[in-house]
Amino acid sequence: MPNRPNTASTRYELLARxxxxxxxxxxxxxxxxxxxxxxxxxxxxxxxxxxxxxxxLLESRGMVRAVPRSGYFVAARTGGALLPEPQTSQPQSASQPVELNDLIYACLGTTRSRNIVPLGSAFPSPTLFPLDRLRRALISSMRRLDPWRMAGDLPPGNLQLKREIAKRYLRQGFAVATDEIVLTHGAMEALNLCLNAVARPGDAVVVESPTFYVALQALQRLGLRAIEVPTHVREGIDLGRLAQVIELYRPKACWLMTTFQNPLGSLMPEAKKRDLVDLLARHDLPLIEDDVYAELYEGNTAPLPAKAYDRRGLVLHCSSFSKCLAPGYRIGWAAPGRWALEVQRLKLMTSLSGSIPVQAALAEYLQEGGYDRHLRGLRQSLQAQRDSLFDAVTRLFPDGTRMVRPAGGYFVWVELPGGVDAMVLHRAALAQRISLAPGPMFSARAEFQHHIRLTCGQPWDATLERATRTLAQLVDDAPRTAALVQPLI
Amino acid sequence: MPNRPNTASTRYELLARxxxxxxxxxxxxxxxxxxxxxxxxxxxxxxxxxxxxxxxLLESRGMVRAVPRSGYFVAARTGGALLPEPQTSQPQSASQPVELNDLIYACLGTTRSRNIVPLGSAFPSPTLFPLDRLRRALISSMRRLDPWRMAGDLPPGNLQLKREIAKRYLRQGFAVATDEIVLTHGAMEALNLCLNAVARPGDAVVVESPTFYVALQALQRLGLRAIEVPTHVREGIDLGRLAQVIELYRPKACWLMTTFQNPLGSLMPEAKKRDLVDLLARHDLPLIEDDVYAELYEGNTAPLPAKAYDRRGLVLHCSSFSKCLAPGYRIGWAAPGRWALEVQRLKLMTSLSGSIPVQAALAEYLQEGGYDRHLRGLRQSLQAQRDSLFDAVTRLFPDGTRMVRPAGGYFVWVELPGGVDAMVLHRAALAQRISLAPGPMFSARAEFQHHIRLTCGQPWDATLERATRTLAQLVDDAPRTAALVQPLI
Known part of the structure; x- marks a missing residue:
């Protein structure tokens, strides 16, 4: 290769600088x-x-990253400017009944208006989804739908859609039989049915700490007890502590999000997922695996779910298309392992069947083969949105704020500095027409009083930048109840 | 008016004769x-x-009936040829846990194949529904749907659809607030959520005897006890016995179908519905009213539900569009009276929301205003189908068969002669590729061993005539276990 002239080398270095x-x-x-x-x-x-x-050159220095077919993007800050990690939770981990107050409903109610900046919303922006192509698939599938399937597809649901889901498992390298798959109204119904299948009133169930509030609501509704186990902000539930509470309280199930946990964003490493499955197998303990964010990873390889390591039918894997393709269609599924028949029956007796037209539309869309292209674009958009939110909080929030940048999903978990009260901040933010999800939503005992969950489900813009700045100012202005004391384990 | 010549009078009499x-x-x-x-x-x-x-002349003799815009039809037989009524059930009416075996699932599984004559199916023929107009409404609503509603309509559901439902209550002469209406995945989800809202594990709930098997499944799933109360084949549940069991067992709710009960087809008279509501009000006892067949009446006036007489918010009224408009769409609702907020929350935490596209499609269809015309046609078709099935059983079944012609809905309840075993008949019929719903499906203790439910959800044709003839022959051939002994109360 000829030596490049000195002037050219100067030019690219100048541009890079x-x-x-x-x-x-x-x-x-x-x-x-x-x-x-x-x-x-x-x-x-x-x-x-x-x-x-x-x-x-900039890429080699970690300052930008290439996104295939999209160009170069400024990478998230790393190094000196990084905030410290939030501390791992130290819940009491006793087995206790769940008695939620109105907090969760009140908070959910605040995210609905379009006039509120949705940093607390659980729903991503509809602009991220191929709504036009889905609409065309719905129209075309309705044109071709055999009227008899309107009744005939009831109970079992759309077989083609089940096949498409089974094919996606297979492409990840493990098999789930089409027959095992139960189509549901979103992952939420799948999770509820699975919980109903494995636990009876009074039984104890292990959840993460913090945990997705839907798990707490489900436990309360079914009269179950919760065991909250410490969960690391990057690597998920503490397996040592989990082993202890299994011995101590003999729970009947675990309900965990192993990949991009809501609210932490933690991703359990694959080896740890295998250890988790081994631990549960030793106790013959079912795992309800909420895996709705699995497709929203960074890089080129999808993280495997715990289900991939399950040899004994103990993992009831639940997912949906709501977070990655079709939010309003409400189509999810369970692959409930050895509880497949039981979950099928519970589905039959609680809501009979899914909606035939939307199932047919989704089956058609998936067969057309544009889904993976859409997912690649969605992952890139979310990566940029996570970068932007992470950067804005890093730049704008006061000293003492703790946060890690999650490797996927929609959420960032922020520990507020100096004992600022998340509920006080929540109310002050709402007065400024900004929503957030206060930490106490994610605990059976309203813990995490100094934490908030922020959502990066919207393309970053001046409004979000302004809202984050306002939030940061509100944190700065908030009364500091006490210096946080490091718990003594 | 000139006198008609004698020949003309002879002519019309000749034709009539x-x-x-x-x-x-x-x-x-x-x-x-x-x-x-x-x-x-x-x-x-x-x-x-x-x-x-x-x-x-024939109409005045009750031999034919005029159907507006459709012509004249041969009326159902009355008078001498009528079969006797099935006897009113005499269940033990104790409060007891529900432990169903696989019978219901096994029976439901037999109705799915298109090669089986569906006399046991719970689903009417898709040809009875305006699937093309619904499809057009779905396509046109998807063309106009604001993408933001894909997320924004989650939790509350489609407001326009709720308004259309509220308007239909109002047209019947009583008001249900739009806010009270919770959209659900079919009536089945509505019923399950309502039951979950009013009863806790261990509580007792009153059901009819026989009762819709979904009620029994729901009780079992939620760990509730059942009190089965005698129910008259034409007039519904026995109020005297109901008053007794309320005093005796202090149930926490009733789950009843007051209009065209499944499986009996009974229609509680309006005065009795008012008495029922009064009785429940005296005990502050909620009524879960399953009203999915309400639109399928005969004549010009819709029977009012018990909800119409409720002044204290005690009636949780559940219905759907599955039996009268759009079977595969899975759209139902609850109007849960004073439990509206509780049911809303249960909906939110079990399946979040309905499917936005199908809700929008149904709202569009209802606004277009063709629904009442469709219902008039559907009622006429069903009336003819009930006539045909009723007539065929009357003509073909052996002596000792008991049956009444229901005044609406899809089902005819038949008491078999001479102790013929419904399960034996069920298996023999299946071998001939005919399904039926055996009586034991409709009781927590597998009673009604000599009863079957037949469905008239299909337009009558030679296949159904043949199948009914085959069934009759199988009844005739079946071993007669014992002469039925009239219970001593």
Whole structure:
């Protein structure tokens, strides 16, 4: 290869240095797209190879990242500027009945208005989904739908849709029989039916701490007891503690999100997932695995669920298309392992069947084969949105704030500095027309009083930047109840 | 008015007599349509007024009935040929836990194949429904649907659809607030959520005897006890016995079908519905009213539900569009009176929300205003189908068979003669590719061993006639276990 002339090397280094300064100064922020190579060539009179070299250099320094078919984006900050991690929860881990107050409903009620900046919403922006293509699939499947299937598909549900789901398991490298799959009204129904199948009133069930409030509601509704187990903000539930509470309280099931947990965003490493399955197998203990965020990973390889390691039919795997494809369609499923027949029957006796038209539409969409392309785009959008939110909180929130950047999903878990009360912040934010999810929603005993969950389900824009700035100001202004004391285990 | 010549009077009487003979001989059967006036004029060289006079004469004798915009149909047999009524059930009416075996699932599984004559199916023929117009409404509503509603309509559900439901209550003469209405996945979810809202594990709930098996499944799933109360085949649950069991067992709720009960087809008279509501009000006892067949009446006036007489918010009224408009869409609702907020919350925590596209489609269809026209046609079809099935059983089943013709809905309840075992008949019929619903499905203790439920959800044809004849032959051939002993109360 001929030596490049010195001037060219200077040019790409100059461009790289200039962009680096803009990133450091915050002109270009995490999640922002760099100018396209063509734009940079035109505006600066450079050759494409010069621009590429500059971008490669920035990539090698971890300052930008390439997104196939989309371009180069400013990467999330790492290194010195990073906030410390939130501390791992230290719940009491006793087996206790669940008695929730109105907090969860009140908080959920605040996220509905379009005039509120939805940092507390559990729903991503509809603009992230291929609503037009889904609509076309619905129209075309309705044109072709045999009227007899309107009644004939009741009970079992759309077989083609089950096959498409089974094929997606297979592509991940493990088999789930089409017959095992029970179609449900979203993952929420799947989770509720699975819980109903494995536990009787009075039984204890292990959940994470913090945990998704729907798990707590389900436990309360079915008269079950909760055992909240410490959960690491990056690596999920503490297996040592889990082993102890199994011995101590003899729970009848675990309800966990092993991949991109809500609210933490934690991703249990694969080896740990295998250890988890082994531990549960030793006690013949079923795992209800809520896996709705599994498709929202970074990089090129989907994290495997615990279900992938299950050899004994103990994992009741629940997922849906609501977070990654079709939010309003309400189509989910359970692959309940050895409880498949029981869950099928519970489905039959509680809501009979799913809605035939939307099941047919989704089956048609999946057969057309555009789903993986959509998912790649969605993952990129979410990665940029996580970067932007993470960066904004890092820049704007006061000292003492703790947070890690999750590797997938929609949520960022933030520990507020100096004992700021999440409920006080929640109310102050609402007065400014900003929603957030206060920590006490995620605990049977309203713990996490100094934590909030923020959602990055919306494309980042000036409104979100402004709202995050306002939140940061409210945190700064809030009364500091006490310096947080490090718990003594 | 000039006197009509004698010959004309002879002509219409001759025509009437001829038709009467055909009806008596079974050439024309209940549910069959008479030739149109135009056809009769052309084929016999008569004037329209002569044909009309003949038809009026037959109508005055109760042999045919006029159906607006459809013509004249042979009426169901009355008088001497009628079978005796099935005896009113005499269940033990103790409060007892529900422990169902696999019978219900096994029976439900037999009705799915298209190769089986569906006399046991709970699903009516899809040909009875305006599937094309619904499909057009779905397509047009999807074209116009604001993508934000895909997420924004979650939790509350489609407001326009709730308004259309509220308007239908209002047209019946009583008000249900739009806010009270909770949209659900079919009536089955509504019923389950309502039951969950009013009773805790261990509580007792009153049901009819026989009762819809879904009620029994729901009681079992929630750990509730059942009190089965005698129910009259035409007039519904025995209020005297109900008053006794309320005093005796202090149930926490009743789950009843006051209009066209499944499986009996009984219709509680309005005065009795008022008495029922008064009785429950005296004990502050909630009534879960399963009213899915309400639209399928005969004549011009819809029977009012018990809900219409409720002044204290005690009636949780549940219904759906599955039996009268859109079977595969799975859209139902609850109007849960004073438990509205509780049922809303249970909905939120068990399946979040309905499917947005199908809700929007149904709202659009209802706004277009063709629903009442469809219902008029559906009622006429069902009336003819009930006539045909009732007539066929009357003609073909052996002596000792008991049955009444229900005034609405899809089902006919048949008491088999001489102790013929319904399960034996069920298995023999299946071997001939005919399904039926054996009586033991409708009781917590597998009573009604000599009863079957037949469905008239399909337009009557030679296949159904043949199947009924086969069933009758199987009844005739079946071993007669014992003469039925009249219970001593």
């Amino acid at each position: 200039e962009l680096e300064q803009q990133i450091t100064a915050g002109v270009l922020r995490p999640g922002d797209r760099l100018p396209s190579v063509r734009q940079a060539c035109t505006s600066r009179g450079l050759s494409p190879s010069t621009v590429f070299q500059a971008y490669y | 001829e038709l009467e003979q055909q009806i008596t001989a079974g050439v024309l059967r209940p549910g069959d349509r008479l030739p149109s006036v135009r056809q009769a004029c052309t084929s016999r060289g008569l004037s329209p007024s002569t044909v009309f006079q003949a038809y009026y």
